[in-house]
Amino acid sequence: MTSSVVENKSFSLRFISTLFIAFWLMIAAFPFFWTFWGSFKVELDFFSKENWTNAITGVRTLSTHGEAFTGAGYEGAWVQEEFWKAVINTALVCLFVVCTSLTIGTLGAYALSRSGFRYAFWLLIIALIFRAMPPITLVAGYLLPFFEWGLWGKLSTTIVVLVAINQPFTLWMLHSFFQKIPKELDESAMVDGCTNFQAFRYVILPVMWPGVITTGLFSFLLAYNDFVVTALLLSKENQTMVPKIAGFLGTTQTEGNVMFAVAAVVSATFPLFVLVMFFQRQIVSGLTAGAVKG
Amino acid sequence: MLLFIFLPIISVVTQSLHIEHEQVFVEVENCDFFGCKKSTMVDVEATAAIKAEKPLGRFVGLENYFNRSHFASSELAQAWRTTDSFGEFYDQVYNLPLYRAIIFTLVYTFTVTPLLIILGFIIAIAVNSLHQRLKGLVIFFSLLPMIVTPLIGSLILFWMIDSRGIIGSFLQQFFNDPDLSLKASTPLMWITLMVYGVWHSAPFAFVIFYAGLQTLPQDTLESAMIDGASRWERIRYVVIPHIAPLVTFVALIQLMDNFRVLEPIVGFNASAHATSLSSNILNDLGGESQLFASAATTSVITILGVVVLLSPVLYRTWRDWDRKV
Incomplete structure (x- = not known):
């Protein structure tokens, strides 16, 4: 049906739109490829004063390391600067944030969607206000009490804060997924002799998986991409990847350190790359689910 | 959940009404071969003691909101009086961090x-x-x-x-x-x-x-x-x-x-x-001397800004919802 509309397009229009797409693709993707390519060079090549083509051919890299590609930046970042610790911390934070917020989220959203009271409106308002509030204003509120109670700098504190910041959004998203599931489904399960919890566990959850996965993806992204909370609430040993990279920047003056940061950035981007590759459809559906509902 | 949303806001508001303690100074007499000199020093212990007693700092009311790093009412008034053209006034205002x-x-x-x-x-x-x-x-x-x-x-x-x-x-x-x-x-x-x-x-x-x-x-x-x-x-x-x-x-x-x-x-x-409002807060919190009060004040101003920005939308959602139910 769409083809009937598309086919009678004039050649010039098609040409322009293809050109535009190519242009956009270049803007969107080129920086990533460029940085990935450059992360295997030495600093004098990636930031070349003489000639920008050095970054492609790797003249200096060749003369320093004997090859056009070098893993020195990665070695420096992962081994010398102990980036692997940050990676483990990030993995821990993300895992626990996703698990906790999904557990609370599914149970809470299920209850909300079946209660029929006007909770949903207030939930939406809270989610909206929370979405609008710069997280840093909240962090400013957390900091002093956390210092006083000696909770500052621990991974667990950060996880709790991230879950709390995430929760209204998770609840709202899962709530709109649960509403799509007809009430008759759990009613018939209960008629067949399930308890309330069994109905939830064996009937609703299997139907809900796509929604749970989508919501989980978004809470993962939030935990992974967060800068403010992790930078201010974690002590130096416990830092996750993003504040760690921000920390690299402070020490860029000495030669070679810039390449550590470049290598670390590429390492941190890689999981996201894989994520988008496998879960593209879920991400798109999650974004649009919010739009259609909101 | 409510705990983590509303408590920090309350905490921010309280903090914004306080200011860091003044440091306690003591006069110390240093005597050496050339005679005695009097110098003032920060009494670290006494300062720490006060800090431990009242971690929030002194209560100053709304003073934080009008000092130089926030609304800067006096600087603003002065700039308005002393400058002739709007461009000049803008330049002066631009030098105040909050504006x-x-x-x-x-x-x-x-x-x-x-x-x-x-x-x-x-x-x-x-x-x-x-x-x-x-x-x-x-x-x-x-x-x-x-x-x-x-x-x-x-x-x-x-x-x-x-x-x-x-x-x-x-x-x-x-x-x-x-x-x-x-x-x-x-x-x-x-x-x-x-x-x-x-x-x-x-x-x-x-x-x-x-x-x-x-x-x-x-x-x-x-x-x-x-x-x-x-x-x-x-x-x-x-x-x-x-x-x-x-x-x-x-x-x-x-x-x-x-x-x-x-x-x-x-x-x-x-x-x-x-600089944006958020980066101002980050600067206050991240530096050597953590300026909680200043950060909190900027936070409150930012929250108010968000509320102003959102109020038409919130109002409309409210109305639509009422109509639907």
């Missing part, structure tokens, strides 16, 4: 938001007319700038616009100016930050609009064609009205997101040229 941040935040928010909506819309239209197989690939690459961590995304661009990086050196050749550096001048830095903002958020608008285009009623489109509407007229009178609610949604989300712009300023190392 500087507010000006940048507002300019950023209201430039980036419309631009990214337009760009996202054009991309969505163009992608929609692509061949089916190419679409997935294009969507994949389009999502990248949005999904990537903001700080990391801005760093990647930051390295490219470095005067020795690829875009930086290209611009130097293009304008034939070897000293051109995006980092050195304030207007160029602002433009760079905004370009980054559009780059980062356009995919979001694109995805939403693209989904909207999928539900476009084909019948209406075809009848418009039969009635002799040109391609442009069809976009103007069929497509745009169809996705208008989505435009409101995207504008709302992006207004909120852009209002709290922070990561690009950190990533581009641009705090000398541009």
Whole structure:
């Protein structure tokens, strides 16, 4: 049906739109490829004063390391600067944030969607206000009490804060997924002799998986991409990847350190790359689910 | 959940009404061969003792809000009295940290938001007319700038616009100016930050609009064609009205997101040229002497800003909901 509309397009229009797409693709993707390519060079090549083509051919890299590609930046970042610790911390934070917020989220959203009271409106308002509030204003509120109670700098504190910041959004998203599931489904399960919890566990959850996965993806992204909370609430040993990279920047003056940061950035981007590759459809559906509902 | 939302807000408000303790000074007499000298020293122990007793600091009421680093009422009044032209007045105001941040935040928010909506819309239209197989690939690459961590995304661009990086050196050749550096001048830095903002958020608008285009009623489109509407007229009178609610949604989300712009300023190392409300708070919290009171005051001002920004939307949601129920 769409083809009937598309086919009678004039050649010039098609040409322009293809050109535009190519242009956009270049803007969107080129920086990533460029940085990935450059992360295997030495600093004098990636930031070349003489000639920008050095970054492609790797003249200096060749003369320093004997090859056009070098893993020195990665070695420096992962081994010398102990980036692997940050990676483990990030993995821990993300895992626990996703698990906790999904557990609370599914149970809470299920209850909300079946209660029929006007909770949903207030939930939406809270989610909206929370979405609008710069997280840093909240962090400013957390900091002093956390210092006083000696909770500052621990991974667990950060996880709790991230879950709390995430929760209204998770609840709202899962709530709109649960509403799509007809009430008759759990009613018939209960008629067949399930308890309330069994109905939830064996009937609703299997139907809900796509929604749970989508919501989980978004809470993962939030935990992974967060800068403010992790930078201010974690002590130096416990830092996750993003504040760690921000920390690299402070020490860029000495030669070679810039390449550590470049290598670390590429390492941190890689999981996201894989994520988008496998879960593209879920991400798109999650974004649009919010739009259609909101 | 309520605990974590409302307590910090209360905490921020209380903190903003206090100020750090003054340091306790003691006079010490140093005697050596050349005689005795009196000098004042900070009594570290006594200061720490007071701090431990009342961690919040002294209560000062609203003073924090009107001191130099926030609303700066006295400086503002003075600037108004002493300057003749509006330009001069603006210069003086721009030197006050809070107004500087507010000006940048507002300019950023209201430039980036419309631009990214337009760009996202054009991309969505163009992608929609692509061949089916190419679409997935294009969507994949389009999502990248949005999904990537903001700080990391801005760093990647930051390295490219470095005067020795690829875009930086290209611009130097293009304008034939070897000293051109995006980092050195304030207007160029602002433009760079905004370009980054559009780059980062356009995919979001694109995805939403693209989904909207999928539900476009084909019948209406075809009848418009039969009635002799040109391609442009069809976009103007069929497509745009169809996705208008989505435009409101995207504008709302992006207004909120852009209002709290922070990561690009950190990533581009641009705090000398541009500061936003959020980056002011980060500066206060992150420095050697953590200025909780100052940070809290800016936070309260930011929250008020968000409320003002959101109030028309909140009001409308409230009304719509009431009508529905």
